[in-house]
Amino acid sequence: MANLLTRRKFLNMAGVAGGSAAVYQMAMVLGLMSGRTHGSPGIVAPLGKTKRSVVLLGGGLSSLMCAYELDRAGYECTILEASHRIGGRNLTLRSGDLIDELGNQQHCRFDDELHLYFNAGPARIPAHHHYVMHYCRKLGVALESFTNVNYNTWVHDTRAFGGKPIRFRRYIADARGFIAELSAKAINAGAFDAPLSSEDLERLSAFLKSYGDLDADARYRGSSRAGYRSPGVLAPTAGMLEHPDLNLPLGLSEILKSDFWKWKMHFGEKNDQSALMLQPVGGMDNIVKAFVRNIRSPMLIRAQVKSIRIGNDGVTVVYQHRGEHKAIKADYCMNCIPMHLLVGIDNNFPVAYRKALSATGRLKFFKLGIQMSERFWERENIYGGISWTNQDITQIGYPSPRHSRQKGSRAGRLSLRP
């Protein structure tokens, strides 16, 4: 029976990892195995004079990575992609582009300017995604910073602060202040499991003051970190220039009413969302283009897989192309079709595997790109990052880092769970 490689999550669920050395190596290529902190992925050993064919299902990034390495090792690959474009979830929209999601066709009507594009799929790369980073370096995809966290953005929850938006910096600094103040009280209450030395206690007390910007009495009474009430940096008073008033601390009860703290506040602390995030200069699909330029294997678009049959000496895939059904037989098959789409395709996979496939749920998720005639958010000192709301549009992303242009695009993200 030929070997079947699906995506990371699927491997986790179905427990079908292992298999031949080639599959192991491909798992290395796809970054599914540990062993290296960085650098190049495991390279597939060259075939020599042996002939081996691979059919790659789906034209997304994992498929392109496989094709790239297998090409170089001497495998004969064919990529079958159901849609009208190569790239899968990696999708950058520019003036005139066709969007064909779930049969609902749209054309992108942005002005035809280089900086007016929208990464409708993934938009950021964590620095520890070594294999993506490896291929960007290897294939010459220029990278720049992606701003995930910006203290000048807004937090807007209709249930708190009288329904008014609050600056991210203010919420964060005040929450920190209250938490530090509360911790300082715990020290006084001696709330420790194990005794701390008096030196440690002294340091802890100083630490908490520093952490929350507390006053000498370990009270939080506002902080320059939270920003100022009056605009400007300095204000003239009686012939002197003095600092304007600090923002008053937000009430703890109000802070707790908002849902910002439930996960949005900690979003940028996550291992895969924390600074520094990266993005390709000019659009995420530059990664796709770089692979396409460097892959010799044929790529068929509008080739919809209808059936996958695994036999003792290989795999047979039937696909529909230009109205016709065609069959392709290969020694290996790499499945790069998303799970929820694979469910609807005829196959003879092991029962447990099929059961796992059909058990997976789906999310509804929107990402919306809007072109604005003026970058009005820059008037609010917002250059990149995300504003958060408790409404259907949970996130409003700002372009980074193409600052100080006339026009700009914003991304709104709407995520609904089934």
Added chain:
Amino acid sequence: MANLLTRRKFLNMAGVAGGSAAVYQMAMVLGLMSGRTHGSPGIVAPLGKTKRSVVLLGGGLSSLMCAYELDRAGYECTILEASHRIGGRNLTLRSGDLIDELGNQQHCRFDDELHLYFNAGPARIPAHHHYVMHYCRKLGVALESFTNVNYNTWVHDTRAFGGKPIRFRRYIADARGFIAELSAKAINAGAFDAPLSSEDLERLSAFLKSYGDLDADARYRGSSRAGYRSPGVLAPTAGMLEHPDLNLPLGLSEILKSDFWKWKMHFGEKNDQSALMLQPVGGMDNIVKAFVRNIRSPMLIRAQVKSIRIGNDGVTVVYQHRGEHKAIKADYCMNCIPMHLLVGIDNNFPVAYRKALSATGRLKFFKLGIQMSERFWERENIYGGISWTNQDITQIGYPSPRHSRQKGSRAGRLSLRP
């Protein structure tokens, strides 16, 4: 007596703000006055047929901003700069540049490549520095993000963690965990001044768990935010791919031994150091160049001010240029010479003013740029940001965002207080 305008800090100390409408307007231009959150600074009213001259002392950015606005209002300006270059503290070094600080001459020996430059003076612009932002926009200085905080950088204190460097993310996440855990204990101890509703208490408890990534018992036992012990994202175990082990929490006592929490940890929380910071593409001195291109007034370099005498109908400035002493008389004088240098210049300023001048101290501060043949920090997933040490070189800055190139430059900063 003519009006004398010095820098913000000096105005604060000496209390000499106020004066004529022109000076008030210039203070607006320099961003010293509040009144606008953003946008354009106050513009100097056009003179009409009146003739007015201004001598600008020093060729730094404040002087260039004054000259730019006064030029347009019809004032006759002259800029006197003591050194061999215009720009003052705003200094970008490239291959072959002369550095002449305190008479200690050096030539920059970086390779002659566009991305190998070093901002030896200021390196970042906070998004709320509206006036700098205004001129960048107006004069077409392209801006990009500057990475101040990066969770992948190192925290290195020889007195803690066996002298080994710790990842920023690990220190931050573990400290947060301990603080949240401690706060949760304070809730149980009922350490509140005012009673909180049971609903608030419940929310607070959930908030703290979310804040510190605590477990169901409100204990911190490590977090994916702190990163993993083994490299890679997933490891194969018994045919399954599972997450590798989390880093063990750092000991609280060890965390407290390091000096990272004293201010370095909170550096990126400060109003003027928090995300998003900006930088001109290609070097900070692009701001200087943009002003120089747009100023009509003469700028004399190697023109060292020797004496400033304020009279009833104007001000007389004597300066040395090409070995000769020359005098210039103007209706106004804008002083943009740093305080510590002004002290040594003959003047007839008011006594209180001179006293304040001489009372100011000086810091010793180094900034060191090094070209590396390989961007080895990128192998550690470091793309921009700062590593912190407890040694003389307190900060090690990484280039941002010119990622994934072969060669790179790093900045080390050594700061000694007198």
